[in-house]
Amino acid sequence: MTLDLQAVGRSAGPDTVSWTSFDALLYALGVGAGQDDSAQELEFTTENTEGVPQQVLPTYAIVLAQRAPGLKVDIGDVDRTKVVHAGQGLIMHRPLPVEGKASLTNTVTGIYDKGSGALVRTSAEAVDLETGEKIFTTEGAIFIRGAGGFGGPQDPAAGWSVPEGEPDQVVSAATRSDQALLYRLSGDRNPLHSDPAFAARGGFTAPILHGLCTFGVSARVVLRAIGVAADQLASIDGRFSKPVLPGERLTVSVWSDGKTHLFRTTNSSGETVLDRGVLTTR
Structure with missing residues (x-):
């Protein structure tokens, strides 16, 4: 490689x-x-x-x-x-x-x-x-x-930390057991999200939800929680930290400061699946 x-x-x-x-x-x-x-x-x-x-x-x-x-x-x-x-x-x-x-x-x-x-x-x-x-x-x-260790530069991406205090909003959202099968119809046909045998070869007990599905769910939930129309979204960014299994319920915690909204998404067990979320509005 x-x-x-x-x-x-x-x-x-x-x-x-x-x-x-x-x-x-x-x-x-x-x-x-x-x-x-x-x-x-x-x-x-x-x-x-x-x-x-x-x-x-x-x-x-x-x-x-x-x-x-x-x-x-x-x-x-x-x-x-x-x-x-x-x-x-x-x-x-x-x-x-x-x-x-x-x-x-x-x-x-x-x-x-x-x-x-x-x-x-x-x-x-x-x-x-x-x-x-x-x-x-x-x-x-x-x-x-396995592709590191070449002495290259460090990632200059800005840091992110959980704000002090309780979230301003905590919103729960369901995912269906067939969520990945529905999401894949938008274009991502990777068998990791649909084929049990393929998922098993990757070390998973079952096909996992697309990370970008979790990303889309989180964005939708944050917009609704803060009461902002979709056309007012200016930017969104986040880091994937753990796979989600279809059927799990997601919880999105939001800390708002004006037009900047930090968020973190956790799974049914309370584990973080989408971290360092930042959504800005116009």
Whole structure:
């Protein structure tokens, strides 16, 4: 396994991706919208409710970046079984329309030495295909086990600590036993999330929930807890710390300070599954 340390600055794309109202509805259901109460969150789950225009959950933008096949950047001969999705960020330059087309370009922004492995950061930028306006930027991080120790730079990412005092909001959200099967229909068909035999080879007792599903659930829950509309989300960032099994109930704790909201998501056992969460609003 050889990680190409010269890949920093290397880009892939542009590539085009499109989406429809149906795609946005399917994604919303995939991250649990309306699950606790089908009469709630109708702006995400329906397109024909009187007085409730359809909106798109902003984290769907990350799925769109994944769906563009031409955005894979060559970072060397990397063993994909050693790769873990370490973190995810999203910056919304303007609200995501219910349907549209975008042109995306993906760039490696940094490769950092973590000792036991390497952290590779990438950034994908999407612009509206018709107007050329910037829509969103996704910022991903993968950890490659066994690829560290090359004497490279340390990750400059800002630190995060649990604020003092009790959370301002603590909200619980269910996941279904078939949540991963529903979420995968938005594009991520990795058998780790659906095939018991494949999951067992990876050391799991059962298929696990997509990390980005947990990310989407958390974003949706935080927005609802703080009473902010989806189109007011400016950015969100978080680090994955533990897999979630479909059917577990998630609890999101939120500490708010003006337009900045720190959050942490835990599973049914109280273990942290999404850490260092930061959501900002306009």
